[in-house]
Amino acid sequence: MKDLIALIVFGIVVAALPLFVSSGFVLNIVIMTLYAALLGQAWNILGGFGGQFSFGHAVFFGTGAYAAAVLQVKFGWNAWAALPAAVALGAAVGAFIGALSFRYGLRGSYFALVTLAFAEVFRILSNTFDFTGAGVGLMIPLTESAGNFQFTSRTGFLYVILGFTLAACLVAWWLKHSRYGAWLQAVRDNEESAAALGVNVFRVKLGATMISGALMSAGGVFYVQYFHYIDPHIAYGPGVSIEALLAPIVGGIGTLFGPLLGAAALHLFGELTRSFMGDAPGISLMVYGLLLVLMVTFLPRGIMGLLSGSPPVRKGGSRA
Template sequence: MKNRKRSVDFLWLGLLAFLALLPLIPGLLRSSFTQHVAIQILLYASMAQAWNILGGYCGQVSFGHSVFFGIGAYGAGMAVVKYGMIPWPGAFIGAVLAAAVAVVISYPCFKLKGHYFAIATFAIVEIFNRLFMVWYWVGGALGLDYSFTDQGWTHFVWYESKRGYYFGVLLLFLLVFGVVRWIERNRLGFYLRAVREGQETAESLGVNSAKVKLMAMALSAFLAALCGAFFAQYNYRVDPPMVMSLDMSMKFVLITILGGLGTFYGPLLGAALLIPLQEYSRAFLGGIGGGVDLIIFGLLIIIVVVYQPRGIMGIIDGIRVKAKRSKEGGE
């Protein structure tokens, strides 16, 4: 057991080292498009991992995460555009607010079961989307457009190259994945999985399931909001359809499902498969008309859900089991 734990750590540290050194390998991330793809992969992996805390580990499938993502994005955007400040405090306030909103919304919603919960989260996304469309204090439907600021870490803006954003999103990735890594080995992680596997059983063993679910929700929303703040900085603007839409919510869910629900590496694998597919098909197949990337995405989702519900991690586990079996057979 101890031995296995250490080898997994090597994988994790090795991955981090690889990601940190990636921009230093000459020629690999040379074009700005490749850099863009790498940044998108890490951003969506972080978003999916944030969702995974609640949806994967705790088993509460929320379709409302774009609301929290959006609140984070607006936090950074308001700080920069409305108050002319640096984005950091805005991002932090946004994340705290998102966690608070998440707790207030989920407290009654967690009472709903199955599809009723899912539809309630859809409804919440639609309500927030419409309200932000007409809330003129935060820019209404036009959204918030950034103006020119100094580049660098304090303003979290870079103009000449995307390298700064890459390291920024790597920090975000490290934070989100680090938190999940910590949760997995901590008491909370066991509580989360216990609630997922059987709420009544967990309660009978003394787990306060309502509190556990709310904690997972708050943490998940907080991290999703930080991803939103990065998204605003990276895109240089925020508007409601960009950040608070059902399509954005679905991305949190689908990437995790694609990679493997409730697994540590699933969100990264899902993003690493989906984002390049989306970006490259958009760039190279755009000639045959719009929407090709989403056609492929849709097909992929159907195939994965129908034939491999455990996602890429399911495939990997299958191979691993097979390899182990043939090895044991050979001996």
């Protein structure tokens, strides 16, 4: 219960932020951090709780983004109406990829690579067909109003992304405390013994992939509404896949608050290095990369590992 209260407090604090902060600069950072946390939590649900590492979460993100864009641009849907459709499509893609991969028993790096390949296939397809605007991409017409999911101020977007991110965190919280979540973690820890205990491994993993895909595609919808433009590289390129797995790994994989902490830390890193590392191209990203390496070296269990205060992982593990 303590973690649920913490989550609610977090939500209230962020929701109250616009009362005290009017700087678009700060609000934009908060929005982008929450957005990264949403992508991270989506990944974490499958990768952290389910133990199925994906290198291609862009496949869900891009599907959500394109669904929202196509429904608006080609079919004249309202953006709010497109949102549930996009999320459902994200879950459907999750079901498809999950069913295929788990039916054939893909695990570990094999699963990671198959997701990567699917993202590439989707990227090439979206790059080819006029339906998705092909290489030109799709642009959402600029009609700023809350009814259009295009807010004139940052505050509106802040509340939407806060809602999405809290929803993702609630799902993660539920996974921590529900029977389904216990099954999922049992599958992660040892598939064979989970199966021996009567857990339907296939269905449990499939469910996690669908939830993860749905949340990820909500992130895609948000991206389209916030930036008004999507193209195959943004939607399905490796950038988003990496962004999604960075936050939970940095924050603490398989934990409720890991993605939030990781996203906050990474954005702070990113903003600080961009602001303070001088203007020579490359320097800021180099420092960012260096921080990543140092962090793994000294905080092997992410920020949550530091906070929970348990002893560091023994050196010379099986793979060190």
